[in-house]
Amino acid sequence: MASVAVPISRTPLRGLAASLPARFGTGLSPCMTNGLRFSSTFVAGARRARPTAELGRRRRETAWTRGFKHDVKVGGSGRKPPSFAFAFDIDGVLLHVAKPIPGATRVLKFLNDYNIPFILLTNGGGKHETERVKDLEARLGVQLSTDNFVQSHTPFQELLEGPNSLRDKTVLVTGSDYEKCRSIFKEYGFKNVITPADIYAADPTIFPFQPAASFTTPSQPLPKPLYSHPGPPNPTHLPSHLQIHAIFVLNDPRDWALDIQIITDLLLSHAGYLGTYSPLNNTPHLPDRGWQRDGQPALYFSNADLLWSAGYHLPRLGQGAFQAAVAGLWKRVTGGEGLKRGCIGKPYRETYRFAERVLAGHRREVVRAMGGAAGVSGGGESGGGDSGDSGVGALERVYMVGDNPESDIAGANGYVSEEGTEWVSVLVKTGVWSEERGGKLEGVFKPKEVVGDVMGAVKWALKREGWDQEGKGKELD
Missing domain, CATH: 3.40.50.1000 (HAD superfamily/HAD-like)
Known part of the structure; x- marks a missing residue:
């Protein structure tokens, strides 16, 4: 989950509050999702509660720290972010109860090292975002920010x-x-x-x-x-x-x-x-x-x-x-x-819309930081929904890695990006779904690929992106 420590500038969207009917029967229908949008002022997790002075200090920083990191700053690896990104479910993908699924920590650190943006999308809840983040940090062995962490009730x-x-x-x-x-x-x-x-x-x-x-x-x-x-x-x-x-x-x-x-x-x-x-x-x-x-x-x-x-x-x-x-x-x-x-939550489209905007925003911030610290020149194609950003192309693909065909997979398959970003669904066998328990993978529930675990999912995606031909990703072998 690569993140930035300052609010991402993006086109204002009509918030969920604007869709709340004055009288229930006039606007809300069974499993209403139309009009459910995240406003430009909404920031996941605890950022809303941060003191103004702290936000001001963080805005003045010239290099922003990332969400998942081990003493690495944005752009610090010197690698320009690729045109693809990842979205991970947590339970059944990265964690099984309290223990990391084998390979989960290595995968997150690899993505961090290569400046590959990723976000955690979970239908779990019951804790405040700051509390959940601390718990995940301890279990996964990586440092996590609330900036790109979205749970069901956020x-x-x-x-x-x-x-x-x-x-x-x-x-x-x-x-x-x-x-x-x-x-x-x-x-x-x-x-x-x-x-x-x-x-x-x-x-x-x-x-x-x-x-x-x-x-x-x-x-x-x-x-x-x-x-x-x-x-x-x-x-x-x-x-x-x-x-x-x-x-x-x-x-x-x-x-x-x-x-x-x-x-x-x-x-x-x-x-x-x-x-x-x-x-x-x-x-x-x-x-x-x-x-x-x-x-x-x-x-x-x-x-x-x-x-x-x-x-x-x-x-x-x-x-x-x-x-x-x-x-x-x-x-x-x-x-x-x-x-x-x-x-709300997965598989509803607003969860995926929000994730896509955060991922695209991270890519822009990485390139900006690299341009200031590593001499990356400006210019180039803009993308991800904000015009005028230099040095970064459009976010072309997001790999949604999940364990539940009815939420993770159906949501990714059914989401149509307003920016033309392709969402690729990848189902792992370490969680809810298994071949033994059945459940046909067809229609909207059919993933692009079925793999053993999160390590297999990332390796498959890297191969699909041609990274194996460039010699990248060997750290995961």
């Missing part, structure tokens, strides 16, 4: 901006660890964050299947009481009660039953007031028969992976399974209506 920071900003609104977050989810969203900048545990602690009757005395999950007091008036919602009583403006599933939830109950209650509510029931529900003459048409909170899932590779010898159910459970229950509750929700 783009949710976009919803802090724009006319429909959720910065000051009350949002519900859930995942494997309620308090960790709250902490992540607080660090992102969301001011009013509650969890299902907060709601249960305020009124245990909302989930009658567990004795209140046995519920030991940490909780915090709600900012306002829950609505508990019987009958239709009373407009005079509502403002003094809890209103939820959006629901976020950050990573694989642990307590499915409680989470599904509260999510369903909110999607049936009037305008996100938990404890109300919308009078528009099941109204025949309304669009969608009134379901999710009364200002209910938007529901966002951070990834759609049905399965993932964990410590057990067989794949485990992921967040995609939880999403399927919520959608299936909603269909039963509403008599056949589809669940309106937003989905």
Whole structure:
């Protein structure tokens, strides 16, 4: 993952916040991805939280450090970046649980030495980017920056901006660890964050299947009481009660039953007031028969992976399974209506769009640094989406190396670059997919190549680029 330490200049894009509907039913459709774009101000990981003074200092540096490095500066190897780059999934490609997959560290250091840009794209989550980076540094034995590291819920920071900003609104977050989810969203900048545990602690009757005395999950007091008036919602009583403006599933939830109950209650509510029931529900003459048409909170899932590779010898159910459970229950509750929700992460196109822009931006910064430090002349073809950049050609290819045909491979195969960059999908056998468990590799799930592991993937790509004829890549033998 080659990165730069200063924001990359690029054409402004309409952010995710601009696509957030004022009323849920007017703009969000099942697995909505249209309009889901990363704005030019969005920077992955912790950069948003860096002090202004530090950013100013880093902008003044004449040579920028790279994301994965071992005491090497951008352009320090004296090698001009090639016209290709890599995108790697993490779990099942670089790591198996806590241990590096053989060859992973060597591959990353090789790419760094040759100034070959790469980015890490993961549907994992549940930790803040800075925490995850430190963990990966220790496990992989390489230094990692948050600049080019994108996990499943990183783009949710976009919803802090724009006319429909959720910065000051009350949002519900859930995942494997309620308090960790709250902490992540607080660090992102969301001011009013509650969890299902907060709601249960305020009124245990909302989930009658567990004795209140046995519920030991940490909780915090709600900012306002829950609505508990019987009958239709009373407009005079509502403002003094809890209103939820959006629901976020950050990573694989642990307590499915409680989470599904509260999510369903909110999607049936009037305008996100938990404890109300919308009078528009099941109204025949309304669009969608009134379901999710009364200002209910938007529901966002951070990834759609049905399965993932964990410590057990067989794949485990992921967040995609939880999403399927919520959608299936909603269909039963509403008599056949589809669940309106937003989905991000792989295989959705905005993840790949963002990765491509970061990779192209890195190549330009390397050449600029080399031009100042190594005498590389200006001029030449511009590329990667920004006109006027000198000394670097267009990013022609990105090799997406993944272990999951339904996310990594389908996403790369289905993505059409606005800049004409070719995305080449490479499937490894060290993660979710295996020949023994079946699953035909056809259509959008068919990779360009199937290899044993990440080392094999990079060697195959280098050979495809003709590097074997130039004698490069022997360090990987």
